[in-house]
Amino acid sequence: MSSSAHFPDPPNFQQQSDEFISWLEASPGVRVNSKIVLADLRSSGAGRGVVARTNIPEGEELFSIPRSVILTVQNSQLKSLLAQDIEQLGPWLSLMLVMLYEYLQGPQSRWAPYFRILPTRFDTLMFWSQAELQELQGSAIVDKIGKEAADESILESIAPIVRAHPDIFPPIKGLDSYEGEVGTTVLLELAHTMGSLIMAYAFDIEKPEDDNEEPEDEDENYMTDDEDEQLPKGMVPLADLLNADADRNNARLYQEEEALVMKAIKPIQQGEEIFNDYGEIPRADLLRRYGYVTDNYAQYDVVEISLGDVCQAAGLANSDVESQPRLQLLDEHDLLDDGYLVVLLTTLTLSPEDFEQRKSKNKPPKPSMDANQAGTLAKVLQAKLSLYGSSLNEDVQLLASIPPQPALEGSARRRRMALQVRIGEKEVIQAVLSMLEPIVGGSSLKRSANGDSHDSRQAKTPRF
DSSP states (O other), rough: GGOOOOOOOOTTTHHHHHHHHHHHSTTTTTTEOTEEEEEOGGGGOOOOOEEEOOOBOTTTTEEEGGGGSSSOOSSSSSHHHOOOOGGGGOOHHHHHHHHHHHHGGGGTTHHHHHHHHSSSOOOOOOOGGHHHGGTTTTGGGGGGGOOOOOOIIIIIIIHHHHHHOOOTTTOOOOOOOOOOHHHHHHHHHHHHOOOOOOHHHEEOOOGGGGGGSOOOOSSSSOOOOTGGGOOOHHHHHTTTGGOOTTTTOOOOEEEESSSEEEEEEOOTTTTTTEEEEOOSHHHHHHHEEEEOOOOGGGGGGGOOOOOOHHHHTOOOOOOOGGGGGGHHHHHHHHHHHHHHHHHHHHHHSSOOHHHHHHHHOOOOOOOOOOHHHHHHHHHHHHHHHHHHHHHHHHHHHHHTTTGGGOOHHHHHHHHHHHHHHHHHHHHHHHHHHHHHHHOOOHHHHHHHSSSOOOOOOOOOOOOO
């Protein structure tokens, strides 16, 4: 959230914060507890954040934002200006279009003070250059960025509406229209800015009768294939300015009948920052979605390996389900798409006779981890390590030579964050290889993970 943002220099920063709070408190139905303040936390690399003025007991309301103040498709005037039903675009694209409209209205927008405190540049992976993304070589996170798919969706669904209504979507200063190469480039940049704001700041807005549940942020890139099942999205002023911390989470957003209410979930001391939580997401996804990395989420780091990688290590010619009876058996029992790795390894390493027996009974094997399965998994992980182009020890030494994030900007900052992601993934691989070593037999597994024969750092629990 705020940690990924690029904000204006003083005095505008504090002035815009003050104007935002004044606008928010003047909005009908808004309640902001006098015990909290929107603070300037840029010195610690956190942008804006919410801090306690005085001690706050557990359960106390921090602020309440009426549903009418949330920036949504339903609350924007745009819905009445277009003949078509923009909600048919889906939760992501419809809100992106609304935010484009409100942003281009400038000071005339109802949410103008809110837009002025939102970032316009990001460190999310959508904005990294190819050279910067190369620092993430080997990580599966690069395949999740989805920039080409997002561009296609924007050009197919957003661009025609914007271009057909120049009176509603006026060209930004210095631009005649959103036609042509230059206009298209500018429109894509604006749309990606709105998409990044949605990805980093928006909440799923539940219907009033479905309250008492914390909103979940289900996304892959900007748009997903199952949007029909997704809840509408909305930008919730102030709620989205809370920074997140997996260890220090002390507040939670509750969706009530008339408003979204942030409450303290534990006592908060004077001067303490108020934190939300993103849930259990690895640092790679933290970087992709929010544009920053923190060691507080290192405990959730994972390594993603593909079905094709496992099949190749097991000696299968390909991972085509229709041509591989072993994969067909798992697919019939919904054990393939859900990523049951040990069951997959067990099935792929069955002898031909054992597999035919299982196939005749239409019953997958019970998961096990003997030398065959462990050896296959070790082979997959060693192949994964070779994709990174550097060892764990090399990355650790390099990271130690780079200043902390608050002291860095641009590509230097992004390189450091990529290093942290790479290190986290390699530590997971090291942990798994260490676990497999006594099963497989031999001492080469751990050495291949570290890049040398010794590593004294504690291995983390692996997750896939």
